Amino acid sequence: MSGDWQHSTISEGHCAVLFFIRDKGYNTGMRDLIVDALNGHSADYIEIHFEESQATSIVYRGERLEEISRASSSGGNVRALVKGSWGFVSFNRLDGLKGKVSLAVEEARLASREPFRLFSAEPTLDTVAPQLKMDATAMPLATKKDFLDRYNDIMLSSPKIQSTRINYRDMKRRTTFASTEGTYIEQAKTDLSARLTAIAREDSEIQQAGLSLGSNGEFSAVKGLDEKARETAKRAAALLSAPQVKGGEYTVILDPILAGVFAHEAFGHLSESDHVYQNENLRQIMVLGKRFGGKHLNIVDDPSMHNLRGSYKYDDEGMPARKSYLIREGVLEGRLHSRETAAKMGETATGNARAINYLFPPIVRMSNTFIEPGSASFEEMLRDIEEGVYVKDWYGGTTSLEMFTFSAGEAYMIRRGRLAELLRPVVLTGNVFTTLQNIDAIGDDLEMNQGGGCGKGGQSPLPVSDGSPHIRIRHCVVGGR
Amino acid sequence: MQNDKAKLEEVLRSARKVAEQAEVFSASARATTVQFEANELKQVESRESSSTALRIFREGKIGFAIASGGGDREALVDMAVETSQFGSPANFRFPSSQDYSKVRIFDPKVEKIAMERMVEIGKQLIAKVRGHTPDILCDVQITKGTVAVSLTNSQGGEGGYDKSFFSLSLAGILVRDTDILWVEDSESSCRSDLVGIPELTDRVVWQLEMAKKKATVPTKLLPIIFTPHGVASALLSPLVLAFNGKAVLEGASPLKDKLGEQVFDKKLSLWDDATVAYGVGSYPFDDEGVPSQRLPLVANGVVMSFLYDLQTAALAGKKSTGNGRRAGGGFPSPAISALVLEKGEVSFQAMVKDMKEGLIVAAVIGAEQGNILGGDFGGNVLLGYKVEDGEIVGRVKDTMIAGNVYQVLKELPGIGQEARWVGGTLQTPPLYCSGVSVTTKGN
Numbered sequence: 034m035s036g037d038w039q040h041s042t043i044s045e046g047h048c049a050v051l052f053f054i055r056d057k058g059y060n061t062g063m064r065d066l067i068v069d070a071l072n073g074h075s076a077d078y079i080e081i082h083f084e085e086s087q088a089t090s091i092v093y094r095g096e097r098l099e100e101i102s103r104a105s106s107s108g109g110n111v112r113a114l115v116k117g118s119w120g121f122v123s124f125n126r127l128d129g130l131k132g133k134v135s136l137a138v139e140e141a142r143l144a145s146r147e148p149f150r151l152f153s154a155e156p157t158l159d160t161v162a163p164q165l166k167m168d169a170t171a172m173p174l175a176t177k178k179d180f181l182d183r184y185n186d187i188m189l190s191s192p193k194i195q196s197t198r199i200n201y202r203d204m205k206r207r208t209t210f211a212s213t214e215g216t217y218i219e220q221a222k223t224d225l226s227a228r229l230t231a232i233a234r235e236d237s238e239i240q241q242a243g244l245s246l247g248s249n250g251e252f253s254a255v256k257g258l259d260e261k262a263r264e265t266a267k268r269a270a271a272l273l274s275a276p277q278v279k280g281g282e283y284t285v286i287l288d289p290i291l292a293g294v295f296a297h298e299a300f301g302h303l304s305e306s307d308h309v310y311q312n313e314n315l316r317q318i319m320v321l322g323k324r325f326g327g328k329h330l331n332i333v334d335d336p337s338m339h340n341l342r343g344s345y346k347y348d349d350e351g352m353p354a355r356k357s358y359l360i361r362e363g364v365l366e367g368r369l370h371s372r373e374t375a376a377k378m379g380e381t382a383t384g385n386a387r388a389i390n391y392l393f394p395p396i397v398r399m400s401n402t403f404i405e406p407g408s409a410s411f412e413e414m415l416r417d418i419e420e421g422v423y424v425k426d427w428y429g430g431t432t433s434l435e436m437f438t439f440s441a442g443e444a445y446m447i448r449r450g451r452l453a454e455l456l457r458p459v460v461l462t463g464n465v466f467t468t469l470q471n472i473d474a475i476g477d478d479l480e481m482n483q484g485g486g487c488g489k490g491g492q493s494p495l496p497v498s499d500g501s502p503h504i505r506i507r508h509c510v511v512g513g514r
Numbered sequence: 515m516q517n518d519k520a521k522l523e524e525v526l527r528s529a530r531k532v533a534e535q536a537e538v539f540s541a542s543a544r545a546t547t548v549q550f551e552a553n554e555l556k557q558v559e560s561r562e563s564s565s566t567a568l569r570i571f572r573e574g575k576i577g578f579a580i581a582s583g584g585g586d587r588e589a590l591v592d593m594a595v596e597t598s599q600f601g602s603p604a605n606f607r608f609p610s611s612q613d614y615s616k617v618r619i620f621d622p623k624v625e626k627i628a629m630e631r632m633v634e635i636g637k638q639l640i641a642k643v644r645g646h647t648p649d650i651l652c653d654v655q656i657t658k659g660t661v662a663v664s665l666t667n668s669q670g671g672e673g674g675y676d677k678s679f680f681s682l683s684l685a686g687i688l689v690r691d692t693d694i695l696w697v698e699d700s701e702s703s704c705r706s707d708l709v710g711i712p713e714l715t716d717r718v719v720w721q722l723e724m725a726k727k728k729a730t731v732p733t734k735l736l737p738i739i740f741t742p743h744g745v746a747s748a749l750l751s752p753l754v755l756a757f758n759g760k761a762v763l764e765g766a767s768p769l770k771d772k773l774g775e776q777v778f779d780k781k782l783s784l785w786d787d788a789t790v791a792y793g794v795g796s797y798p799f800d801d802e803g804v805p806s807q808r809l810p811l812v813a814n815g816v817v818m819s820f821l822y823d824l825q826t827a828a829l830a831g832k833k834s835t836g837n838g839r840r841a842g843g844g845f846p847s848p849a850i851s852a853l854v855l856e857k858g859e860v861s862f863q864a865m866v867k868d869m870k871e872g873l874i875v876a877a878v879i880g881a882e883q884g885n886i887l888g889g890d891f892g893g894n895v896l897l898g899y900k901v902e903d904g905e906i907v908g909r910v911k912d913t914m915i916a917g918n919v920y921q922v923l924k925e926l927p928g929i930g931q932e933a934r935w936v937g938g939t940l941q942t943p944p945l946y947c948s949g950v951s952v953t954t955k956g957n
Contacts, residue, residue, distance in 0.1 A: 101601055102580065104581070105582070106581070107583050118557065118558075145555070146554050175599075175600070195765045234766070237768055239887050315694075428883045430883070437879075457885070508955075510914060511953075512951075
């Protein structure tokens, strides 16, 4: 593979770990154990992760509370880099850690890619704890259940509702990261996610509508949802008699929630440089400075935003989180990196290497991804559409980098500049290289969506958030029958 | 495994002190994966995971807790007791001791495969595919592993088994200007010698060959041949949902009142089969200790049965079908073991020959995003080919398909005579369907 990356020959030596830590309330027993295990191996770089987590899930199906469970988990992994290749070993217990490090080093030796030097990192010592007003993971089960019972009852008592689903989950995770470069970080994170689904039935016709929500562990996210639960149930029932859109190309307006999913699927994944760094052709397509959209288009990924599900202070390679412009004024300005991809592309690491848990190595992921607000109002966007579709909320989205699909939970025809009849849920599709150019209006009403999660490389669901103002896209393919 | 069993018994003993009934389930897995990225060996991984789950009936209600990895097993009983205060009513009994018939799922040779040999296989796969298309970039994963499962309950039920698995997967990406072509395929089995290396590369090379030229389709209703991979990608999710005993019980399955009725084409028969020798979905008993079986779901188009675990079966007045499964060792729920769609009598070539204008669909993205509970399927065709006058003329792009499985599978022009495994949990021939809605750009 050719490219502008110049690698230097790296001589293999014994890693030495030097720690100069003032005691900041670390778990010193664990620290000594981990630091000791890192010492004395023949590798270019080694890191150790350890984590402990607790989770609660509550699942309703119709009037039955189907599952209420508690889980506790702990384990860790070692990742070793030798001459350009990685060895990775996950484990359940810390005992015999030194042997596990040796195994990871041995595995890395099996491969023989061209050696490279990781993007440099300052040795960092830190502890990070969430600041929550009302920590969901500390709330009594009875309180959680009271809220969910209430929403379930509201949905079930709504006309034509056959059944419901509620999936609630909260978790706290404490991770320890240490590397042969002298970094030692302890981070605690909490997360909450829930989805309420109403299922309506009439004869053999079945339709559903859902509400997704989430937070960084703040319990307030599941409070005060009576009205939303009611609307969700009403919408499911209304879909029973709604028509299917006629498939074809339309001008579409996306609400902030769906536009956020669009930003994530249509462009976010293509910005993950692990798709790009080894692929010369893709690198040429994704060359910085290339125009992807109009001057009004700005797409950002920012893990340093406060208190969102995709927020963190350090990624799972111990790199500090920072804001990255992916597209600025319509032009490709940056992309998301791990230390490896940044090094190999000669760019700057962005702190986007994340792992879902200790069973997986960190890979390049998004955090909080959004389209920055513009100046158009919703009414202005609507006004000059002769026939189009207004799409809201989401079922899901997926991408193959070039092609993407995302689906709306709620859709309405637009006729002569006005919202018209409710439609069955629609799937939209497009090609990233043309669709971003076709965004011709960006609203002024940015909202961040905290529901859902992201899956990649078998790691799912990773807490992320995405957002956008209302946006309008010309010539968007809408599937239908 | 002896050590493990003692721990299980210990948890069971302390649970019995506070509960009317109790069940302990444990699973541990080890796997090694050799991973190539962009044609080069990037990473070798070893993973170990384990979990112990406790389910109790306390004061007539179900409590549940799980500890994974080195998670706190001592706290399991306390956590289960805490959740039982709010749990659903205990309405069944854990199965007592029984004989499980032997299902072949362990091959001692798998563990002994050297990492060097796995690296060799990866290089071989990549060389073969690049022999056809030199500038393709392949991501390849070769995985070997074993799983050990054991279960014990207060009613005297107990069992344990070891399972091995070996799998290959290859995904190739070819970028020309802004055109991206993805090809992919995989093979897996509990027995390493049943994993076909040349078969895998032959299929990938066929995909590349067919995708060389581009073709366009009009926006209209067209016949579609779904390849085995296409069946898994587009049609499977709505069916899996509809046969789930839970969806049937709550009235959310379109098949709710259709037991014994002709819903699908007469040529269509579908089984859930947990007894296939060396199938990666196979097991001697499910995750609740109920013996596995070969369960007819559809026979000649008639709906025959649904999938049940113990709790759902009790609520529905049925018997568990041995489909109580635990994702990640967690709370049991009805799920397929492996679906087997019976093959038909038409060759793939004959189906293609029969088409005046149509599509062959191998993969779609976004198929799970519609109203799959209602049977809808659809999405963007990630890999598909246009057929004109009985000939494959090239790959299609910017194309969406949409339909409903209950309409499309009601009358099938043909079912293929060559079935194969996709992802280890579905064995299917190609399906020849008619009247699927196709939407393209610029219509």
